[in-house]
Amino acid sequence: MPITPFHLGPGALVKSIAPRYFSFTVFAFSQAVIDLEPIGFFLFTGDPVHPYLHTALGAAVVFLASWLAGRPVCEWALRVWNAWLSPAQARWLAYEPNITPTAAAIGAFVGAYSHVAIDSIMHVDVRPFAPFSPASPWLQMVTIETLQWLCVLAGLVGLAGLALWRWRAVR
Numbered sequence: 001m002p003i004t005p006f007h008l009g010p011g012a013l014v015k016s017i018a019p020r021y022f023s024f025t026v027f028a029f030s031q032a033v034i035d036l037e038p039i040g041f042f043l044f045t046g047d048p049v050h051p052y053l054h055t056a057l058g059a060a061v062v063f064l065a066s067w068l069a070g071r072p073v074c075e076w077a078l079r080v081w082n083a084w085l086s087p088a089q090a091r092w093l094a095y096e097p098n099i100t101p102t103a104a105a106i107g108a109f110v111g112a113y114s115h116v117a118i119d120s121i122m123h124v125d126v127r128p129f130a131p132f133s134p135a136s137p138w139l140q141m142v143t144i145e146t147l148q149w150l151c152v153l154a155g156l157v158g159l160a161g162l163a164l165w166r167w168r169a170v171r
Contacts, residue, residue, distance in 0.1 A: 006148055007031045009155025010114055011107075016161025023099045023107035025074035030066035030111030034059070054119050054126045059112040066108035071099050091170055121147050 011027040037058075038048035052058045078097035085093055099107075120128045120138040127134055142150070 006151040009151035012158025013154040016158040023103040026070045026104045026107035027111040029070035050126045055130045059116045062112040071104040
């Protein structure tokens with residue numbers, strides 16, 4: 001995917017299904033961390049390749065880093081976000097800045113592994129089971145256009161679910 005945005009759609013859907021048990025901010029943090037790999041390769045080599053973090057083993061490293069480091073970073077970001085909101089905005093847009101360890105773990109895990117799965121469908125250089133296997137079994141399982149539309153659809157359904165959840169909470 002082109003540097004993370006499409007990946008956020010499935011995360012919004014998961015957040016709408018399990019809002020208390022899934023940290024979307026830690027999920028997004030893990031998305032950004034994993035995409036540091038192709039960004040770094042692009043800046044230093046001119047080729048945005050995915051050799052290490054876009055594997056099951058690499059995703060495990062991203063998961064652990066995002067779970068441990070992402071939680072305090074995301075709690076800080078939520079406190080800053082909430083401070084910027086007016087009282088009227090806060091009614092709909094404020095979020096509890098305390099992320100449970102479970103919500104952080106699930107957000108980090110889903111973020112790291114969904115990123116590898118999605119990119120395994122799209123990018124020819126992603127080898128999700130490296131170094132154990134050079135296979136890329138999900139490559140072109142669906143067209144890139146279909147994959148992107150599925151991510152957008154997941155995001156729209158997720159946002160609608162979150163809006164409904166918030167509407168019920170503020171009523």
